[in-house]
Amino acid sequence: MARLHLLALIAAGLPSALTLPSNIPVKIAVEGNQKRQYTTPEDRAQAVVDTFKLSWEGYYKYAFPNDELKPVTNGFSNSSLTDVRNKWGASAVDALSTALVMGEKEIVNQIISYIPSIDFSQTSTSVSLFETTIRYLGAMISGYDFLKGPLASLADNKADVDALLTQSINLANNLSYAFDTASGVPWNNLIFSNRSNDGSDNGLATVGTLILEWVRLADLSGNSTYATLVEKAESYLLNPSPASSEPFPGLLGMNISPLTGEFQDAVGGWIGGADSYYEYLIKMYIYDPSRYATYRDAWITAAESTIQYLTSHPTSRPDLTFVAAFDGTTLRLRSQHLACFDGGNFILAGQTLGAQQYTAYGLALVDGCHETYARTATRIGPEQFRWDPSSVPDNQTSFYNASGFYITDPSYSLRPEVMESYYYAYRATSDTKYRDWAWEAFVAVNATTRVGSGYSSIKDVNVVGGGGFTDFQExxxxxEVLKYSYLIQTGEDEEWQVGGGGRDGWVFNTEAHPVKVFGGSEKRGIV
Structure with a gap:
């Protein structure tokens, strides 16, 4: 099996549209000094597997069982740049579902033999209900669904598989006091040592991105309380108050009081802090159409308002389509890498609902986010960008005129959202250009972020070489990044592939952990 030794991959013979920056080497070195042509999906998928294994080996050697690898210094971290992960082995748990779909049995067993040892009641740092749910709970539930189902042969010890559900229950039980509020809207930032919280308001995404994982846990465990808690919290989002917090039908503000359940503002968009609330509306309908038809309706309302009110075309590139943010009914012509999941979400909804208008809109959004990659020096998109013609910096006028956006935060934190939308675009259309775009992005990220024992976030996507490393592997x-990069190139008949039309058999949580959709033969959860 080929192992990557240089900083980049390059596919010889790719179409000229995939011309890469000049700082990327033309070849890669592999075992035996044999040159490899990365022209087939199979070879590209294998290259992603090799990158996953290289990343895992660095983490496992220098950081495990801590949360993250610091690849430049061969050290470890127990917090990201913005959120704590609680020293429970975040990278190990987060890697499980990707190792599973890649069939990496040794890594799968390294992870599942570790998970039973985690004490989810103990941590010296505050706990994010949202981050812990999407990473730890989502990963363990996904692993359980896979290892009790189509990938059962990858587990050496069946007791480790059972422990995935047991540990999911343990974690949820420790988190559940967050919902002990006057309204039922939970606190997000928890202090386990005395079962308290930091007293701050919660957010649209952090309340609205719990329901898939907790409902799935309810259905697997037979304890409907887990579903009841998150459904009550979600009810405040489906019926927002005051009316001013919904400046456009279905589009909501971002800050919510756990004391009253009321929204505190009317600022939002398909951006960080709001994004995955909209994402989960259609995904809950996919999970169980009979229970969550109203979530589908809420997604459609938000989608129609997005198309009607938030669609924006840069003055310098009217051919591009972006989704604006808003403050009340005032549009803010700005977006971010995080928001580039939106194209994929519209495409998934279009395929699920048989509504071509949503698929077409999503594909237009994918084209816009592709431009944020294609126009930078590294061929990687920036963390934040704008297209407001009244505030273009003098040193980016030419860039804006050519690109249709200008950069307001040039960093890249190993984010997956553009790759995610490429995946859904390919699944819906079978157009190989999306595979090529995903490969191009993978090559660019591999070239720019590879350092030391792994891959690191970088400081400036518009500087050749990335402008320096932050010494942090998320x-x-x-x-996410490696899973989407792999799945877009690999077998299309695998049951966990999604987005091909109709109701899928699996649905990905916002951390890209595949969860099996609800089936009529499953228990529905009885306390």
Whole structure:
């Protein structure tokens, strides 16, 4: 099996549209000094597997069982740049579902033999209900669904598989006091040592991105309380108050009081802090159409308002389509890498609902986010960008005129959202250009972020070489970037592939952990 030794991959013979920056080497070195042509999906998928294994080996050697690898210094971290992960082995747990779909049995067993040892009641740092749910709970439930189902042969010890559900229950039980509020809207930032919280308001995404994982846990465990808690919290989002917090039908503000359940503002969009609330509306309908038809209706309302009110075309590139943010009914012509999941979500909804208008809109959004990659020096998109013609910096005028956006935060934190939308675009259309775009992005990221014992976030995507490393390898590098990069190139008949039309058999949580959709033969959860 080929192992990557240089900083980049390059596919000889790719179409000229995939011309890469000049700083990327033309070849890669592999075992035996044999040159490899990365022109087939199979070879590209294998290259992603090799990158996953290289990343895992660095983490396992220098950081495990801590949360993250610091690849430049061969050290470890127990917090990301913005959120704590609680020293429970975030990268290991987050890597599980990717190791499973790649069939990496040795890594799978390294992870599942570790998970039973985690004490989810103990941590010296505050706990994010949202981050812990999407990473740890989502990963363990996904692993359980896989290892009790189509990938059961990958587990050496069946007791480790059972422990995935047991540990999911343990974790949820420790988190559940967050919902002990006057309204039922939970606190997000928890202090386990005295079962308290930091007293701050919660957010649209952090309340609205719990329901898939907790409902799945209810259905697997037979304890409907887990579903009841998150459904009550979600009810405040489906019926927002005050009316001013919904400036456009279905589009909501971002800050919510756990004391009253009321929204505190009318600022939002398909951006960080709001994004995955909209994502989960259609995904809950996919999970169980009979229970969550109202979630589908809420997604459609938000989608129609997005198309009607938030669609924006840069003055310098009217051919591009972006989704604006909003403050009340005032549009803010700005977006971010995080928001580039939106194209994929519209495409998934279009395929699920048989509504071509949503698929077409999503594909237009994918084209816009592709441009944020294609126009930078590294061929990687920036963390934040704008297209407001009244505030273009003098030093980016030419860039804006050519690109249709200008950069306001040039960093790249190993984010997956553009790759995610490429995946859904390919699944819906079978157009190989999306595979090529995903490969191009993978090559560019591999070239620019590879350092030391792994891959690191970088400081400036518009500087050749990335402008320096932050010495931090995010856990979602394993969970999302490498999973989407792999799945877009690999077998289309695998049951966990999604987005091909109709109701899928699996649905991905916002951390890209595949969860099996609800089936009529499953228990529905009885306390």
């Amino acid at each position: 856990s979602f590098w394993f969970a």
